[in-house]
Amino acid sequence: MQHFALTIIGRDRPGIVSQVTEILFKAGFNIADSSCSILGGQFSMILIISNPNISTTEDFIDTFKPLEENNLSVFIRTLKPGGEIRSELEGELCMISVYGADKPGIVFQVAKELGDRHINITDLNTKLVGDKLKPVYVMMLEAILPLDTEIEEIEIWMQELKQKLQVDISVRSLVVMEL
Amino acid sequence: MAVKDVLIYPDPRLKEQCLPIINFDESVQQLLQDLVDTMIDAGHSVGVAAPQLGDLRRAAVVDVSKSKLGKKQENHGLLQMVNPEIIEKEGTQIVREGCMSVPEYTGNVTRSESIVVQFLDHNQQHQVIRCDGFEAIAIQHELDHLDGFLFLDRVSSLKTDLFRRKQK
Incomplete structure (x- = not known):
């Protein structure tokens, strides 16, 4: 079945999820994975959807018009076959916290250290907190370490980055208790 | 020796309240053995509760001594528990849990840090132990399984919980 990634963003207010999912339900879509959250003053929704009767975006381009009329932006991505299936990620899960006085490039430089070493970031959140005069940047990320990478190595790389960026960074193994 | 299939949600038996064991007969010994065998066979598992095997009696086994994380901590090795009951709880900790009966999903759950649990062991001896x-x-x-609770009922936060706190 053809799957689509649907992204919807707009000024946060009660009723967005309800309006979006009513349209999806009435049009016969299934929601597989989804993640929705408030970013700044915006509510953002990302959903993987499918409909047995729909194979191209032309088939439902007008479906989301009511959302656009309500000041929500809608973006649809057509997934390639199998694009809805998460590939098996093997390796140790680790959590990295980065925080410190706000400055440009914190996310990029941490992500580059990881990306250059083929470490897959699976979740990432950032937030600007603190008062306006002394803003603090907080970033939390989860990553999966390749089998040949030890958590101690990450700690060493992050130690160097900590000096360079003048931020605090901590790395810890994230244990999922399989019970 | 009997390795049983572990029930997967939405099997309704996973949401049932289990009944106390009154007669500690041969069938209870058999159940405990099946739980141990199934736990060992499942490789990564550190515990199995009777309802996960479709048996709605209050029995469960736990053994963290073979797991990577558990063996680093003080533990009681294999615990075979009949009619277990937590009689004291202390502290809280947030852990990310997964469950054999709910594959491919993990969630952050708040649990007590330290507990005192009482139960009848496989020799019908009354035990009271503190575990951390x-x-x-x-x-x-x-033990949640014995009351029809899955960890899904206990998820305390989404991953982004940190940012959800209301600011002054």
């Missing part, structure tokens, strides 16, 4: 850390978490998770 991973072992305490495993016992709380397994």
Whole structure:
């Protein structure tokens, strides 16, 4: 079945999820994975959807018009076959916290250290907190370490980055208790 | 020796309240053995509760001593528990749990840090033990199964919880 990634963003207010999912339900879509959250003053929704009767975006381009009329932006991505299936990620899960006085490039430089070493970031959140005069940047990320990478190595790389960026960074193994 | 299939949600038996064991007969010994065998066979598992095998009696086994995390901590090795009951709880910790009966999903759950649990062991001896850390978490998770609770009922936060706190 053809799957689509649907992204919807707009000024946060009660009723967005309800309006979006009513349209999806009435049009016969299934929601597989989804993640929705408030970013700044915006509510953002990302959903993987499918409909047995729909194979191209032309088939439902007008479906989301009511959302656009309500000041929500809608973006649809057509997934390639199998694009809805998460590939098996093997390796140790680790959590990295980065925080410190706000400055440009914190996310990029941490992500580059990881990306250059083929470490897959699976979740990432950032937030600007603190008062306006002394803003603090907080970033939390989860990553999966390749089998040949030890958590101690990450700690060493992050130690160097900590000096360079003048931020605090901590790395810890994230244990999922399989019970 | 009998390795049983572990029930997967939405099997309704996973949401049932289990009944106390009154007659500690041969069938109870057999159930405990099946739980141990199934736990060992499942490789990564540190505990199994009777309802996960479709048996709605209050019994569970836990053994964290073979797991990577559990063996680093003080633990009681293999615990075979009949009519287990947590009689004391202390502290809280947030852990990310997964469950054999709910594959491919993990969630952050708040559990007590330290517990005192009482039960009848496989020799029908009354035991009262204090457990901490991973072992305490495993016992709380397994005992929840006896009351029809899955860890999904206990998820305390989404991953982004940190940012949800209301600012002054």
